[in-house]
Structures are given as C-alpha cells and as structure tokens.
Amino acid sequence: MLETKDLTIRFGGHVAVNAVSCNFLPGTLTAIVGPNGAGKTTYFNLISGQLQATQGRVYLNGVNLSSLSPSARTRAGLGRAFQLTNLFPNLSVLENVRLAVQATQEGKHLRGLNLWSIWSDHRALTERALEILQNVALRDKQDATVASLPHGDQRKLEVALLMALDPDVYMFDEPTAGMSADEAPVILNLIRALKQDPTKIILLVEHKMDVVRELADRIIVLHNGTLVADGDPADVIASPVVQQAYLGVAPADKEAA
CATH class of the missing domain: 3.40.50.300 (P-loop containing nucleotide triphosphate hydrolases)
Structure with a gap:
C-alpha cells in the first residue's frame, strides 16, 4: 500500500x-x-x-x-515516468531500455551487467528490452538515439523505461x-494492460x-x-x-x- x-x-x-x-x-x-x-x-x-x-x-x-x-x-x-526522460540521450533506444532492465535486476540482487563477460551473458537483458520496445511500438527505432526521437516517441520511451524498472x-x-491522436492510444493501451x-x-x-x-x-x-x-x-x-x-x-x- x-x-x-x-x-x-x-x-x-x-x-x-x-x-x-x-x-x-x-x-x-x-x-x-x-x-x-x-x-x-x-x-x-x-x-x-x-x-x-x-x-x-x-x-x-x-x-x-x-x-x-x-x-x-x-x-x-516508486516509478514516475518523467523522471526517466532522456536518461541517456546520446545512447540508442535499445541501450536505454537495456540499462533499465539491468538496473532492475541489480535491484533484485541478481547479477548485473559485466562488461568483460561474453555477449551471450547479455542475451536475456537484450531480449527483455526488445520485448518492452515491441510493447510500446518502438522496436523499429531501437537503434535511433534518444535525442533524435520526436516528442511522441520520447513519451513512449518514458513508459518503456518505467516498465523495465517494474515498480x-x-x-x-x-x-x-x-502526443498526436494516432500516438496516444499506444500509451493508453499500455496503461490498460498494466491495470490487469x-x-x-x-x-x-x-x-x-x-x-x-x-x-x-x-x-x-x-x-x-x-x-x-x-x-x-x-x-x-x-x-x-x-x-x-x-x-x-x-x-x-x-x-x-
């Protein structure tokens, strides 16, 4: 509570x-x-x-x-969407979400990302990040830098980062x-899903x-x-x-x- x-x-x-x-x-x-x-x-x-x-x-x-x-x-x-806006504006969309997934795992006392380990160790982080990006309709922009995103996509990314933190x-x-009339339903549908x-x-x-x-x-x-x-x-x-x-x-x- x-x-x-x-x-x-x-x-x-x-x-x-x-x-x-x-x-x-x-x-x-x-x-x-x-x-x-x-x-x-x-x-x-x-x-x-x-x-x-x-x-x-x-x-x-x-x-x-x-x-x-x-x-x-x-x-x-406690998770608040705006706190995460442009967390790393010069990194890609995928890297932003993957880092948020990593932070969540570390917070749950699981092993975090070891930059010296082999890439296969990061596969679960990447797969979870891609799943979240698919949910917020940003999978096709996974390689774009956050700073280059239009406003509506930045709002989607805020929700993606929040979902990755699992508060x-x-x-x-x-x-x-x-957000435009076409973009807003994506966010509202995500909130509907979270309500479940x-x-x-x-x-x-x-x-x-x-x-x-x-x-x-x-x-x-x-x-x-x-x-x-x-x-x-x-x-x-x-x-x-x-x-x-x-x-x-x-x-x-x-x-x-």
Whole structure:
C-alpha cells in the first residue's frame, strides 16, 4: 500500500499542498484531477521525492520514504515516468531500455551487467528490452538515439523505461500530453494492460475526462492544494460542486457530462 499522511508543502506563505492524506491500494488506478494550479503535479513531486515536504510523510508497504532521494524512492518501488526522460540521450533506444532492465535486476540482487563477460551473458537483458520496445511500438527505432526521437516517441520511451524498472507504483503525469491522436492510444493501451496486474498501484494525473472515465477505478480531486473529493468515478464526476468548481462543468451541462 502507498500512503500519504498529512502531506504538505509551503512556498513562503503559499500552501501548495495542504495536509493531503490518502491510501492507494494494489490493483487500483486512481486518477488525480482538478483545475490548473490545484496542486496535482506538486503532490506527485512530493510522493516521488522531487520536492521535500514541509510536513507529512510518504509510506510504501509500511516503510517511511520521506527522507529518501528520488532515486532511492525509485529503488524502493516508486516509478514516475518523467523522471526517466532522456536518461541517456546520446545512447540508442535499445541501450536505454537495456540499462533499465539491468538496473532492475541489480535491484533484485541478481547479477548485473559485466562488461568483460561474453555477449551471450547479455542475451536475456537484450531480449527483455526488445520485448518492452515491441510493447510500446518502438522496436523499429531501437537503434535511433534518444535525442533524435520526436516528442511522441520520447513519451513512449518514458513508459518503456518505467516498465523495465517494474515498480510497485506507476505514476503517470499526463502521459499523452503533446502526443498526436494516432500516438496516444499506444500509451493508453499500455496503461490498460498494466491495470490487469493486481499487484500494481497506478496513479494518473489527466485532464482528459474521457480518459479518466474509462481508466479510473477511483478519482481524487484537489483544489488549492486541498483534497476536496475522493471516491467512485461516477459519484465524484456527478458531484455538483466538483463539476462546477473543479472540472469546469456548469450545472446546466451536467447531463452532457
């Protein structure tokens, strides 16, 4: 279980996230929604360690992660896609994913990559990397350098690296942002597939309510850094206060929503 307890951060006199307490269970995809400036990405940053909380704690499986760096939290089982963007921009797509697969094996106390060993020892790493690239529709670009990829392919690679790390918690912050209508379904299908694993927790920040309706098992709503709604997607979306104040839907538009 992932848990945040009274998670808070202040920037001077501004409280960006205000005492947010939530539990997230395996086998559940939780969508985090709210207007721009609501604190969604800041909340993500506090969980993943990009920001240090003013007060409050983050727990994963009962272990307090609050004092850990982002990389240490990743090793503990938190995975956030954007942290891995352009991990090695001058290496190939395949090399990036293969290194992430290696890091996962080392984290599980298996033998890592020995540069002096024979190539056959690396075969399992390469095969796993190629399998992941096939899943994210990047197999045909395995030899391209990361820096040369268009934006949509870089987003696919972020998900590939995250899959290679095999975290307990997948954190997606607007995963289809900037992607074309043809590219976005690849990422959404990957998230659908990840949902089938009952051992994984998925957190999703997403502005597209059609995506939220389809994928989410639960919705939490932030406004001015405060948790204002939490529950079943249909109930949360139907709430007049959420529709009017936080999702930008006027009462007259309720049925259309």
